[in-house]
Amino acid sequence: MPIEVDDAEILSKFQDEKTRNEAFNMLLKKYQQKIYWHIRRMVIDHDDADDLAQDVFIKVWKNLAGFRSDAQLYTWMYRIATNECITFLNKKKQKNNVSIDDVAYELADTLADSTYFNGDAAQRKLQEALLTLPEKQRLVFNMKYYDDLKYEEISQIVGTSVGALKASFHLAVKKIEAHLLSRD
Amino acid sequence: MENKDWLNDYMSLKQINPANPFTVPAGYFDNLEARILSRKKLEDIKNNAPEGGFTIPENYFEELTNNIQSRIAIDAALNEDSGFTVPEGYFDELTNKIQSRIAIEEVVKEDTGFTVPEGYFDALTNKIQSRIAIEEAVKEDTGFAVPEGYFDELTNNIQSRIAIDEAINNEDAGFAVPAGYFDELTSNIQSRIAIEEAVGESSVQFTVPEGYFEKLNQSILNKTLNQENVKRRGIVRKMFQSTAFKYATAACFTVAIGGGILLTEISNPASDHKNSFLHKQLSSVPLDDIKSYLQVNVDAGNTQQAVASEGTQVNDADLKNALQNYVDSVQ
Numbered sequence: 008m009p010i011e012v013d014d015a016e017i018l019s020k021f022q023d024e025k026t027r028n029e030a031f032n033m034l035l036k037k038y039q040q041k042i043y044w045h046i047r048r049m050v051i052d053h054d055d056a057d058d059l060a061q062d063v064f065i066k067v068w069k070n071l072a073g074f075r076s077d078a079q080l081y082t083w084m085y086r087i088a089t090n091e092c093i094t095f096l097n098k099k100k101q102k103n104n105v106s107i108d109d110v111a112y113e114l115a116d117t118l119a120d121s122t123y124f125n126g127d128a129a130q131r132k133l134q135e136a137l138l139t140l141p142e143k144q145r146l147v148f149n150m151k152y153y154d155d156l157k158y159e160e161i162s163q164i165v166g167t168s169v170g171a172l173k174a175s176f177h178l179a180v181k182k183i184e185a186h187l188l189s190r191d
Numbered sequence: 192m193e194n195k196d197w198l199n200d201y202m203s204l205k206q207i208n209p210a211n212p213f214t215v216p217a218g219y220f221d222n223l224e225a226r227i228l229s230r231k232k233l234e235d236i237k238n239n240a241p242e243g244g245f246t247i248p249e250n251y252f253e254e255l256t257n258n259i260q261s262r263i264a265i266d267a268a269l270n271e272d273s274g275f276t277v278p279e280g281y282f283d284e285l286t287n288k289i290q291s292r293i294a295i296e297e298v299v300k301e302d303t304g305f306t307v308p309e310g311y312f313d314a315l316t317n318k319i320q321s322r323i324a325i326e327e328a329v330k331e332d333t334g335f336a337v338p339e340g341y342f343d344e345l346t347n348n349i350q351s352r353i354a355i356d357e358a359i360n361n362e363d364a365g366f367a368v369p370a371g372y373f374d375e376l377t378s379n380i381q382s383r384i385a386i387e388e389a390v391g392e393s394s395v396q397f398t399v400p401e402g403y404f405e406k407l408n409q410s411i412l413n414k415t416l417n418q419e420n421v422k423r424r425g426i427v428r429k430m431f432q433s434t435a436f437k438y439a440t441a442a443c444f445t446v447a448i449g450g451g452i453l454l455t456e457i458s459n460p461a462s463d464h465k466n467s468f469l470h471k472q473l474s475s476v477p478l479d480d481i482k483s484y485l486q487v488n489v490d491a492g493n494t495q496q497a498v499a500s501e502g503t504q505v506n507d508a509d510l511k512n513a514l515q516n517y518v519d520s521v522q
Binding site for chain 1: 208210212213219
């Protein structure tokens with residue numbers, strides 16, 4: 008069970024060079040799994056998620072000294088992770104010169120072939136349904152459904168208003184519902 | 192935690208287990224922190240030494256743009272159909288060649304105790320290429336050939352010839368030839384050849400004694416340059432090989448033999464009789480007639496006694512006349 012350390016303490020220690028490494032270690036222990044799973048649900052593949060997670064924490068290390076406390080530490084880190092995922096998926100599209108739909112099909116194949124997925128049939132269907140959604144809708148659904156984040160927090164992460172997020176979320180749920188019912 | 196009452200509106204979704212269906216390798220999160228910290232250290236090293244400890248020459252990047260542009264211009268010029276070309280890989284090898292040349296010249300400059308003629312290395316390339324061209328020409332089947340080892344001995348032959356010419360031109364050599372000797376030598380040799388050919392062609396009509404021409408030069412020399420030596424040594428004639436002597440000898444023998452035979456014939460009575468008149472007359476009479484005459488007309492005993500008893504000396508002339516008269520009567 009990860010150690011729950013106050014974000015203020017982490018930030019305070021990080022400001023001191025003598026305790027900076029200790030603060031970063033504390034940060035890692037507190038947020039590494041959350042950041043990892045957030046990335047994993049987006050890119051599906053474990054190895055891709057591992058690479059991106061490390062990249063995110065390196066960026067956190069580099070930029071934490073300039074972090075302004077006008078936002079929550081974890082929302083700031085979620086934003087970094089979200090941007091890394093979107094950048095990764097866009098590169099995937101450009102590399103293969105395919106549309107977002109084709110990327111979704113590739114992720115679905117990865118899900119089908121993945122050895123690190125032990126969900127039941129329903130959960131697999133749900134993931135397949137999520138892959139049919141646009142990237143931002145999928146992000147919102149994941150943070151709402153799996154992470155239980157508030158719309159305000161999601162709004163800080165993705166940079167979209169709360170109202171738009173609500174509409175986007177409900178639209179996503181309907182699509183998923185329809186997808187689940189059509190498969191039955 | 193956010194309220195999930197909204198799921199009540201979506202029963203199919205609500206029925207799905209909300210637990211995380213994704214898994215990770217065993218112990219993944221246990222070492223994730225360590226891996227991220229290692230990655231962090233690498234980032235720190237990179238931040239402190241962006242070049243990773245590597246350095247570059249001063250003003251490298253300032254000159255890099257010009258270098259690249261120059262290289263581009265050169266490549267563009269090479270690719271253009273300017274009519275000029277360079278061998279393949281020329282520029283790639285040019286650097287090594289220049290460096291090798293520099294190293295060679297540095298070695299030459301060093302006081303190693305060995306020296307080379309001035310301009311030796313400058314001419315060396317051309318010499319080697321000329322030698323290669325010559326050897327390739329020799330190897331080619333051009334229809335021309337040289338004796339084996341010809342080129343290997345050519346240098347020595349040329350040097351020997353040079354030494355000979357120098358010796359010839361040297362007035363203090365102690366040897367001399369008549370004026371114009373070499374100029375006339377060719378014509379003299381050709382004349383000699385023509386004479387020998389003429390002699391050979393006319394061999395059917397004219398002949399010379401065996402070994403004549405071999406002795407001719409010596410005889411001429413004996414009469415000219417070696418005249419004094421000949422006189423001092425004395426004249427030695429080989430009598431038995433002289434032709435005149437042979438004829439004289441033969442004549443003497445003939446006379447001697449003929450005279451001997453003649454004298455022998457004169458002193459021999461038988462030979463006298465053979466040469467007499469009676470023999471000549473009787474030689475034509477058949478022998479049977481002579482025998483029959485003698486049996487009829489002559490008594491052998493009587494004849495002897497008659498002649499012997501009377502002691503008459505018979506005159507040959509009278510006897511001849513008597514016999515002639517008989518023969519005439521018989522005929």
